[in-house]
Amino acid sequence: MxxxxxxxxxxxxxxxxxxxxxxxxxxxxxxxxxxxxxxxxxxxxxxxxxxxxxxxxxxxxxxxxxxxxxxxxxxxxxxxxxxxxxxxxxxxxxxxxxxxxxxxxxxxxxxxxxxxxxxxxxxxxxxxxxxxxxxxxQKDGTRLNQLMALLGLHRDTGATPSRDLRALLPHAGNFNQYPRSALGLQALVSGLLDGLPVSVEPCVPRTVSIPASDRSRLGVLACSLGNDVQLGSQVAECTGQALIHAGPLSASVFERLLPGKDLYKRVAQAVTHYVQSPIACVLGLRVEPAQREAAALGGGWHSLGLNTWLPEADAGAQNSPGRTADEIFLPLVDLEKHLQNQRVPS
Incomplete structure (x- = not known):
């Protein structure tokens, strides 16, 4: 029974x-x-x-x-x-x-x-x-808000949380694990994508700008040779970025994960809420070579930088760029906005 x-x-x-x-x-x-x-x-x-x-x-x-x-x-x-x-x-x-x-x-x-x-x-x-x-x-909003409290999203006003936020409830266990982990982020994104393969690559090297107020100035700031002096206005670091690799994806799921589409917004919102540290998260989408549409002006896939690969080759062929360069990268977390939200008192 x-x-x-x-x-x-x-x-x-x-x-x-x-x-x-x-x-x-x-x-x-x-x-x-x-x-x-x-x-x-x-x-x-x-x-x-x-x-x-x-x-x-x-x-x-x-x-x-x-x-x-x-x-x-x-x-x-x-x-x-x-x-x-x-x-x-x-x-x-x-x-x-x-x-x-x-x-x-x-x-x-x-x-x-x-x-x-x-x-x-x-x-x-x-x-x-x-x-x-x-x-x-019974559509009990009070009980729903009690559940949302497990995610840190309780609303005193009694307003009903959006459907995208309610979709995070199955992952409440991950949201209560501190510190937040790459494995928890992987489980969250994979769950939002209905179990599709997802892997998280932490500590991705990148180049960031040094704020003008923190740059070395002779006789004024950060000018101790061998200690804190830094030449130039940029520095390499590997603690502030993570890549979330998703795929291989079908064409329909891939299109829903492009900027402005419903699934992209849902994943971006979930990742922003999950990541507490000021980490820039980038979503890497890898589409099945056989699912890719040929680039054609006025039809098919023709958005440069999103769903167009040049030069084209037969899907799955040894010389197909889809075998090595089929991943596109989309920013999920706006680091500046994330830092501002962290400063706002709750």
């Missing part, structure tokens, strides 16, 4: 399968489906649960589900004050069975008043710590 707390469709078109084959459903699964179909208020008003009046040992959670006027009645095989799982002595159930054989049900109806409260309490207790049910089925 499938798990009772697995994800369900947010809309239920009909409850006829429940009425026809109620015994095939797990108890909490049936209640969730009825709530999705009826809505919260109608569910609390129209659904009643009581135990089965029997001393036989059942195989299912539910005996049956029937509609009586405007009320949906579920007969459950557990948790009752009478029946085979009752905590009360067996003779109480035997008396109720005898009363039913005589054509009356006053005692059972009285106990069912208690069941009308007990079963809803059981359902609420079951789903209390299953936060994903409140988020997906």
């Amino acid at each position: 499938a798990r009772e707390d697995r994800s369900l469709s947010p809309s239920v078109a009909s409850i006829e399968p429940l009425l026809a084959e109620g015994s095939r459903y797990a108890f909490f699964q049936a209640l969730r489906l009825l709530r999705l179909y009826l809505g919260e208020e109608a569910f609390e008003r129209s659904v009643r649960v009581r135990p089965a009046l029997s001393l036989s040992f059942p195989e299912q959670d539910i005996d049956n589900i029937v509609r009586q006027d405007d009320v949906l009645r579920i007969t459950a095989n557990f948790f009752g004050l009478y029946g085979v799982t009752s905590p009360l002595p067996t003779f109480y159930t035997e008396d109720l069975i005898e009363e039913q054989l005589l054509g009356t049900s006053n005692s059972r109806d009285f106990l069912d008043i208690l069941h009308a409260v007990l079963y809803p309490m059981l359902f609420k207790a079951w789903e209390k710590n299953r936060i994903w049910l409140a988020v997906l089925e």
Whole structure:
């Protein structure tokens, strides 16, 4: 049997399968489906649960589900004050069975008043710590913000986080690992790309400019020979840049990862939020040679620097530039903006 707390469709078109084959459903699964179909208020008003009046040992959670006027009645095989799982002595159930054989049900109806409260309490207790049910089925923004707090994205205003931010929730474990690692970044980007191959190359050498205020000036600043003097206005360093290699990619995924497209924005936002140190992250895209389109003016791939390779060759051929020079590099994290955001008090 499938798990009772697995994800369900947010809309239920009909409850006829429940009425026809109620015994095939797990108890909490049936209640969730009825709530999705009826809505919260109608569910609390129209659904009643009581135990089965029997001393036989059942195989299912539910005996049956029937509609009586405007009320949906579920007969459950557990948790009752009478029946085979009752905590009360067996003779109480035997008396109720005898009363039913005589054509009356006053005692059972009285106990069912208690069941009308007990079963809803059981359902609420079951789903209390299953936060994903409140988020997906009841659209509970408060619970969603509690989950977003695991990513450091809790919003006191109660505003609903965007879909792109919610997509980071499966990676909450990585966001709580300090210091942040290349392996965690690799898992994050690979997850956003539906498991496509991703590798992170840290400590990539680059040349950076020395701020004018920090350059060597004779007799003024950084002019101690062999100690802090630096000639020129640039310096090589390898601690401030990381390359994220993704691929090989299909043509459709490759196009969605180009600047301005939806997947590129999603990956850039996730990487910016994950990387806490002032590191410039660059995304390297490697497309399958057989998936590349030929360059053609006015058609095909023709954006210089993004999806055009010159000279062209047969896909996969030994002399194809796609075998050695098929990767394009796109900046993901604006280092200056990232540093400014780091200075803004939270």
